[in-house]
Amino acid sequence: MDQTLAPLNTAPTPVKVSFKAQMLLAREGAIVIAVNRLLAEKGFDLMTVDEVALDVGIAKASLYKHFSSKEDLAAAAMVRVIGLAQAFLASLPPAARPLDQLKAVARWMLQQQLKGEMPSLPSQNSSLRANLMSNKAYLDGLMRISDQIGGWIEAAQADGTLSAKVPPLVVLYTLYARACDPVPGFLKAGGQHSDEDIINLVLATCFDGLNTR
Amino acid sequence: MDQTLAPLNTAPTPVKVSFKAQMLLAREGAIVIAVNRLLAEKGFDLMTVDEVALDVGIAKASLYKHFSSKEDLAAAAMVRVIGLAQAFLASLPPAARPLDQLKAVARWMLQQQLKGEMPSLPSQNSSLRANLMSNKAYLDGLMRISDQIGGWIEAAQADGTLSAKVPPLVVLYTLYARACDPVPGFLKAGGQHSDEDIINLVLATCFDGLNTR
DNA sequence: GTCTATAAATAGATAGAC
């Protein structure tokens, strides 16, 4: 339905979505959320499709009517997270200092991880990577957020708040790596620090480094 | 054989190791090296015992005469790496600045990782973790290197070269995390930097941070 | 599209001869 075809003097024609179709979308959303949680909790290899079906409360065969493979399930969860990241980036005040935008991004990823909502895929699984890299929704979303963050990196290096000695791509990867950093999990397991403390400690080591200033 | 029982006026009695026993030890060494390489390359979940047996050139059933489970195989590889780490720590000049010792440790872990010789275990697999934590050789070795590195951390904070604002345990975890940091792998895949460049870039972000000094 | 039941393949682990 192309809404631009609606008459100019009327309210935009609401896209007709049947009750049945809404239920399907809602179910797919529930599936992706369950996959997201299980991926964060156990990782791709230890997550089984049976678990997902059990968690959602439908039969496994029904799952396969929505997603044609376990890898597609994982990809859907990654697309969801990318979407959440895009929404978070859009919610940031546009006038803030570029360096503060970058810190906010790193903080958000650490928060997601500590909440157990950051899915982690094994970087060694080449089949899974290939599947993900052929997913247009994932690639597009990843490109968009990388462009936005990349712009902040260049701006922060230009205004002198971010070290110009580190190539922008290295900065980008270093920020992304906060999503799967094992340090927050270790500290949380130690039980000596609150989540907020952990986030501030990791952010400090990331931006200020270990050396004395 | 307790060598302290040897007569004082003779050379220490060499521990009698039969040719057969030597072959067995050599074979076990070959097994552990193969496991180490496969763990670094594919990770625990994607590594199969069949692969290990094929790589070593013996039957799978023979493998199980040496190691009673796949988890024991992984533990043996970790014990080996801990031993290599101990040997490296022992080779460092004792008079160097504590901060330089810490940098040398981080550099060594990055080197091992880039050479494809740093085994990585999934931190989410609790059964595997429990097995590892019940391994005395592993725990002892880990404790020893942690004590030594921990001493350098405290010394470097005392002499003012390492930030005193970061708790020593956080510093320790941050250093250990370099062993499974995904950033070096990403940069290597990009092909824009040599291994030495990558190591220096990661070390710089780790110790100097992303902010401008 | 959802279900039950089952296929098909894989992988960890073992039996038993030598």
Place this chain on the structure above:
DNA sequence: GTCTATCTATTTATAGAC
């Protein structure tokens, strides 16, 4: 201790009725 052959369990994925 090494081998071939096999067991057993698990898991991804599908067939076919409704």
